[in-house]
Amino acid sequence: MLNTIFTIAQNTFRETMRDRILLAALAVVLIIIAFTLFIASISIEQDVRMIVDFGTSAIYILQIFVAIFIGSMLMYKEVEQKTFFLILPKPIRRYEIILGKALGLTATTFTVTLLSTLALFAILLTKGATLFVVPILLSVFLSTLEAMILILISIVFSGFTSPILSAIYTIVFFLAGHAGESLRPLIMFPQSTVIEVVARGIYYLLPNLEKFNIRNDIVFGDIPNATSIIFSLLYALFYASLLFFVASVTFKKKEF
Amino acid sequence: MNSFVKNNSHLFTGIIVILLLAIIVSAQVLYDHSSSMFGKESFRFTIKHRSIIDPKIVKHLAFGFDNVLADYYWISAVQDFTGWDHKEDFYLNYFKNISVLDPEFSYPYLFAILTAPTEKDKASLDKVAEIAELGMATLPNNWEIPFYLGTMYNMFAKDEAKALHYIEIAAKTEGVPSVVPLTYSSITAKKLLGKKTARELMSVIRDTTKSETIKAMAEEGIVLSDITVMLENAIIAYKAKHRTYPKTIENLTAERFVVIPKEITSRFDIIINQKNGEVSIVGK
Amino acid sequence: MHGITIQNVTKTYLTNGEHSVVKNLTLEIPMGTVFGFLGPNGAGKTSTIKMLVGLSRPTEGTISLLGGTPDDISVRARIGFMPESPAFYGYLTGKEFLEFIAKIFKQAHPNHHIEEILKSVDLGHAKNKQIRTYSKGMLQRLGLAQALINNPDILFLDEPLDGLDPLGRAEVKKIILALKEQGKTIFFNSHILADVEEICDVVGIIDKGVLVAHDTPQSLSIGHKDLEDAFVHIIEQSRKQYA
Structure with missing residues (x-):
């Protein structure tokens, strides 16, 4: 099983790393990171803060771009181009394909993140x-x-809808995931039961992504404690497991 | 002719492209010339307005990019400061949004306190104080925010009560440099604020800040404070001679009661209060 | 040994109203048989083959392959499938793609085997070229190669000669005949009747989802000029009957 998952992951990594859109996005982010030097120069003595803020945000946007747009195309391309017809009749379980695809794209995300983070470090070293x-x-x-x-999330959607819709739905989850600050007042001071229930539903059931955002704090030298990091990691793993399970169930039922 | 063009199609394509580019660049140059975009006066532009998202909703639109958005507003404030006419609200709105998005970003509070108050808007210092209060609540160990605010209430608004209130907060902040509580004690002991202590307060800012920009502003504040004292002494001498206050600064300089550097008169308007002879130095 | 057993299989789609593409199909194909599945366009040939390899599932009825079902991993390890106009990852070379497939089959030392297969489908010279540079014939041959990589007991081929020029068709037919010599069970869809007549032991004819004939090509051709003539006659008769 592990061998099969690794094979799919390796192939997905190879396929996505050769994607011209990804390479263009990486190039843009590297340019933005270099551009932070100019932003720093016009910020009046806030140069390191500007470089850290804009640099980490650029890296984050690249990760989100890969996840949403490349992820939306991942399953859809195979279905549309029928490359799946060569894979699915092989001795491979459908959930192995899902897991392989997810791991492969995560590996791609990790690689481009590493490259852009090294670029950011190089810029910070000059300061x-x-x-x-x-x-x-x-x-x-x-x-x-x-x-x-x-x-x-984008793999779940791309299994049964077009890439554009899949990207839109994933963006909705992304926005909802970062709307915690806006939802909390609705939960704490609800204007009606319906609003409270809906707000609680969104807050607890949709992925709460703000916990993974420490970009606002690192510029002040604040980093979360180990317990917080462990809880975030566990949350990510469990939520990812849930999504993987949903993707596997929907993909298992899919016919071609 | 046709065959000549066909055989040299790349050459003709190149010529057409270059010709079109030349026309486009010429049109831009003529436009710039007509609107003085690169003239000597071009950098003394005035920004009439800026469309800035309301602070009440900006946080809800950040979606995890709060700090970057705060940085964007900071850079915008810095870039627009030169062109601000000191009347429009947009300049302060930048700082409101920064304080909402990243309340721990301390430098903008200080910059706003020193640059936002304007004679053209009497309430401007109070508006800045609202923003600074948020900074003080978020950063209780930051003595500079209340101190700078107190300094400006003294120098700019001449509101001694508020000035003392904020300087006292600064003096009692944990980890404050000793010069601050000493200055506070000195002021309360002498029971005076006003022009004499303005210099003292600005000196504290100049000597304690790590920011070259704020240091430069503080030094300018000291210079203006000294000039104000010098002018008011000259006005007293003028009145003793003419039994009336001088209407303009030229009355003083013409009779050599005082010499003002051109650098000051080119950047500031000096207004003499005809009722009490007090001097206000206002940015142009 | 069990071959292919299709028992009362119906496949119905619910898009644009209920629409059955395969109706009550029953077929028994013993091991070692080369079975040709014929029918006009839209008859249900590809839908049948998709059910046989697990790409879709019957709405009713059962399918048995090698004593198991198409969903069994152990069964899929022993079959090969070449879809109609197979699509590949264009950025991979032919050899890289077969290595990828070999890994899915957990082949320990696939290189030698891959080299042999590529030679057998006459792609040895192009093994290190990216698949996006391959011609239609080369793609078909690579499709066949990936179907053979696990030395399957049953081979499913969907229109393997489709879109090929006469030279390409001759090459692919040669390969299929060689597999037949090896005793492989082959289930293949086609609408090129001359080729089917040449290769197949048994032929089934399907029209509008219904199996309308099932016999050897020679038996079906009795009273007709050739299999093509017989095919046209059978389809016309069937349509009159079901009209």
Whole structure:
């Protein structure tokens, strides 16, 4: 089983890393990271903060782009181009395909994240700001966990809908996942039971992605404690497991 | 002719492209020339307005990009400061949004306190104080915010009660440099605020800040404070001679009661209060 | 040994109203048989083969392959499938693609085997070229190669000669005949009757989802010029009967 999953993951990684759209997005992010030097120069003595903020946000946007747009195409392409017709009749379980695809794309996300993070470190080195290495690594680790959840969401949708709709639905989850601050007042001070129930439903059932966002804190040298990181990791793994289960069930039933 | 064009189609394509580019660039140059875009006066532009998202909703639209959005507003504020006419609200709105998106971003509070208050809007310092209060609540160990606010209430609004209130908060902050409580004690002991202590307060800012920009602003504040004292002494001498206050600064300089550097007169308007001879130095 | 058993299989789609593409199909294909499945376009040939390899499931009825079902991993390890106009990952080379497939079959040392298969389908010269540079004939042959990689007991071929020029068709037919010599069970869809007549032991004819004939090509051709003539006659008769 592991061998099969690894084979699919390896193939997915190879396929997505050669995607021109991905390479173009990576190039744009590297340019943005280099551009942070200019932003820093016009920020009046807030140069390191600007580089860290814009740099980590650019990396984060790249991860989200890979998860949402590349992820939406992943299953759809195979269905439309019928490359699945060569794979599915082989001795491979459908959930192995899902897991292989998810792991492969996560590996791609990790690779482009690593490249852009190294670029950011190089820029920070020119400013002598080496104190941010660990906080930034922690930040990209947590945002990679978020990307993994979004990858699985887009895989769930791309199994039965077009890439555009899949991307739209995934973006909705992304926005809802970061709307916690807006939902909390509706939960704490509800104007009606219906609003409270809906707000609670969104807050607890949809993936709460804000916990993976420490970009706002690292610039002040604040990093979450170990317990918080472990809870975030467990949340990501369990939510990813749920999404994987849903994707496997829907894909198992799919006919071609 | 046709065959010549066909055989040299790449050459003709290149010529057409270059010609069109030349026309486009010429049109842009003429446009710039007509609207003085690159003229000497071009950088003294005034920004009439900016469309900035209301602070009440900006946080809900950040979707995890709060700090980057705060940085964007910070850079916008810095870029627009030069062109701000000191009347429009947009400049302060930048800082409102920064404080909402990233209340721990301390530098903008200080920058806003020193740059936002304007003679053209008497309520501007109070508006800045609202923003600064949020900073003080979020950063209780930051003594600079209340101190700078107190300094501006003293120098700008001449509101001694508020000035003392904020300087006291600063003096009692944990980890504050000793010069701050000493200055506070000195002010309360002498029971005076006003022009004499304005210099003292600005000196504290100049000597404690790590920011070169704020240091430069503080030094300018000290210079303006000294000039104000010098002018008011000159006005007293003028009145002693003419039994009336000078209407304009030129009355003083013409009779050599005082010499003001051109650098000051080109950047500031000096207004003499005809009732009590007090001097206000207002940015142009 | 069990071959292919299709028992009262019906496949119904619910898009644009209820629509059955295969109706009550029953077929028994013993091991070692080369079975040709014929029918006009839209008759239900591809829908049948998809059910046999697990790409879809029958709405009613049962399918048995090698004593198991198409859903069994152990059964899928012993079958090969070449879809109609197979699609590949264009950025891989022919050899890389077969290595990928071999890994799914958990083949320990696939290289030698892959080299042999590529030679047998006359793709040895193109093994290191990206698949996107392959011609239609080369793609068909690669499709056949990936179906053979596990030395399957049963081979399903969906229109293996489709879109090929005469030279390409001759090459693929040669390969299928060689597999027949090896005693492989082959189930293949086609609408090129001359080729079917040449290759197949048994033929089934399907029209509008219904099996209308099932016999050897020679028996079906009795009283007709050739199998094609017999085919047209059978289809016309069937349509009159079901009209």
